[in-house]
Amino acid sequence: MFQDAERNIEFEFIRATENAALSSMRWIGRGDKESADAAACDAIYGVFDLVDIRGEVQIGEGIKDNAPGIFLGDKLGMWRDGSPYFDIALDPIDGTTNISKGMDNSISVMAAAVAPTPGGVMKNLPSYYSHKLAYGPAVAKAIKKFHVSSNWIDQSLPETIEFVARALGKRPGEVVVQILERPRNQTFVDQVRAVGANLRMIADGDITAAVAPSLPDSGVDLYVGIGGTPEGILTATALKALGGDIQLRMWFKDADDRAAQRSGMSDEELMRVYYADDIVPGDSALFCATGITNSPLLPGVKMIGKTAITHSILMRARSQTVRYIRAVHNLEHKTVHLRSDQADHSL
Ligand code: FBP
Numbered sequence: 183m184f185q186d187a188e189r190n191i192e193f194e195f196i197r198a199t200e201n202a203a204l205s206s207m208r209w210i211g212r213g214d215k216e217s218a219d220a221a222a223c224d225a226i227y228g229v230f231d232l233v234d235i236r237g238e239v240q241i242g243e244g245i246k247d248n249a250p251g252i253f254l255g256d257k258l259g260m261w262r263d264g265s266p267y268f269d270i271a272l273d274p275i276d277g278t279t280n281i282s283k284g285m286d287n288s289i290s291v292m293a294a295a296v297a298p299t300p301g302g303v304m305k306n307l308p309s310y311y312s313h314k315l316a317y318g319p320a321v322a323k324a325i326k327k328f329h330v331s332s333n334w335i336d337q338s339l340p341e342t343i344e345f346v347a348r349a350l351g352k353r354p355g356e357v358v359v360q361i362l363e364r365p366r367n368q369t370f371v372d373q374v375r376a377v378g379a380n381l382r383m384i385a386d387g388d389i390t391a392a393v394a395p396s397l398p399d400s401g402v403d404l405y406v407g408i409g410g411t412p413e414g415i416l417t418a419t420a421l422k423a424l425g426g427d428i429q430l431r432m433w434f435k436d437a438d439d440r441a442a443q444r445s446g447m448s449d450e451e452l453m454r455v456y457y458a459d460d461i462v463p464g465d466s467a468l469f470c471a472t473g474i475t476n477s478p479l480l481p482g483v484k485m486i487g488k489t490a491i492t493h494s495i496l497m498r499a500r501s502q503t504v505r506y507i508r509a510v511h512n513l514e515h516k517t518v519h520l521r522s523d524q525a526d527h528s529l
Pocket of ligand 1: 389
């Protein structure tokens with residue numbers, strides 16, 4: 183019964199990320215990332231105000247920069263007695279800075295899993311940032327086949343690149359590594375350059391960057407670097423459906439940062455390397471995203487006169503079916519239900 187609930191509801195998640203993308207579109211290039219994020223959140227809440235589930239946010243966003251957001255513990259859905267519980271992870275916009283500058287690589291993204299009671303289906307890690315490594319199915323299979331030590335967080339990056347090269351039948355110099363451009367990631371940048379591998383830096387939006395190695399034609403073989411933890415959890419859900427994997431360890435700037443964020447976790451838990459299966463145990467999880475501006479994962483919203491075209495991806499860990507959904511919205515008829523005034527609005 184719970185599995186059916188996930189199937190029945192999956193298109194509501196797409197509707198939510200589509201509406202978030204369409205509502206935030208008017209903020210592209212306007213230098214106001216908070217308003218873009220607020221518009222996306224309002225639209226996501228608005229969709230679920232009409233959906234018969236009891237959804238609770240387990241992985242929210244916004245905490246790191248006080249941006250508007252949908253946060254841990256927030257409720258989505260109508261919450262009627264007897265309707266199914268869902269654990270929800272979301273980033274209404276990954277790449278808010280990109281939107282505000284009119285740059286590529288922003289998506290609206292959600293993941294969800296049916297839960298017997300709220301909480302516990304997705305790992306809620308308390309740190310703002312994590313050290314992450316993500317790779318595609320061929321590399322994940324090679325790790326299993328050769329029984330190699332797969333803790334790549336502690337291993338040197340050149341060794342990792344060498345293994346990835348062997349798994350993909352490439353030379354290390356041909357491996358393409360994507361990194362979020364931040365001063366804290368400079369060591370990784372230097373290491374990639376030192377082995378002569380190909381570096382691709384991105385300004386923001388590391389969900390698409392970490393999912394890219396699991397997409398057959400992205401041209402990216404490995405994602406590495408320190409980026410947002412919630413983004414890592416969302417990535418893990420997608421990789422479970424795509425057959426790739428992520429390795430993730432919480433990362434703290436210094437001892438004070440670690441003390442402030444540890445949320446009662448033991449040293450062992452803080453140091454643990456989590457894989458996709460540890461982050462989202464079991465196979466009941468769905469992941470969906472809609473492109474806002476172009477990214478390796480999805481084209482952005484395209485406007486043609488009074489028509490908006492959106493591109494979304496929907497996948498489920500259980501079936502590993504990956505659906506690409508191109509939706510044509512007639513803006514003379516399309517309305518978006520918003521939480522803020524509980525009314526339907528034209529775009
Ligand atoms: P938001 O758009 O949700 O703010 O996230 C953008 C992002 O680039 C994430 O993709 C990444 O994980 C995180 O920010 C990195 O954080 P910071 O910008 O603080 O380095």
